[in-house]
Amino acid sequence: MLTLSDATWKQMLAMMATSRPGVERVAYLDGVRTADGTSLGMGIVTTVSVPYAVQSAGHFTVSAEEMSRAGAHLRRHGLVRLAQVHTHPGHDTRHSPTDDQSAYSGKAGAVSIVLPWHAAGGPSPTDGTVHVHDGHGWRQLSQTDAEAFIRVIPATVDTRPAALIAPAGQPGIRSSRGRRRWGPWATIWAHVTRRR
Template structure:
């Protein structure tokens, strides 16, 4: 399960909004990863990284040099790349052949999210296509499976009188 703080997700969407309307956008979510006692992997996003990419109407390109540049901070802070996110200009959220070939990694277990309409409508991560890399390539997960590996978590919870932002009984991580 990868947890994405809501304020970082909103920051990502804001950054995507800074690009010209017609081009694809790309970013990485970096953070910490660990395995629990049962061997289940977990991650928490701490950082939004936006590479110096070539952005066009039909795709984006991040050269190997620029991927390396966008990852130089990872060892310094003990972080790993958790997710790649990019947009498409319409409602189609599958991976194209270019998306498959130009993804940031080919490591099994890697996650790639494709957001529709260049993320103009403030989508959540599950509003797009969530893809996972396995030994056969990238495959899109059914919505239920995607919800098992990604979630938005609150960035702040305020219990002061008259200021409560979250209903404690309905927090996203409560079962």
């Protein structure tokens, strides 16, 4: 089972959306493994990595050098690469032969999620197709299996009544001086919190 927060997933989609229109996007989900190698893809995602890829309408490539750059933080922080996410131009999210060959890993437990329409419209992980590597090859999960395999959890939970939530500003300080000092961040944060 792969566990990730909704905030992490949204962040990944936001980063993918900054690619130029009409090209395949790719990102990696990194984190900590929560079981040994016998359980396929068990882990908790903490980090989204977007590599410098050569992107085109129906293809992307990450060179060995760029792959290494996009993985330099793993060892430093004791993380592992848990999954690859990439996009296809249309609704077909099956692995192409190239996807099978050039995925980030060909080892048991590797996970590859393919999202349709270049991830436009904020798809969930299971709006695409989830593939897992079983040590022999890539296997496509059914919708039911994919939904059981990927668990999206909330990054924050706030059960306070709306009336008790103070206007946003510098934490704990309500003076206008504090707000001025925090400048645009106070305004952005106020927008974010008011939407809830």
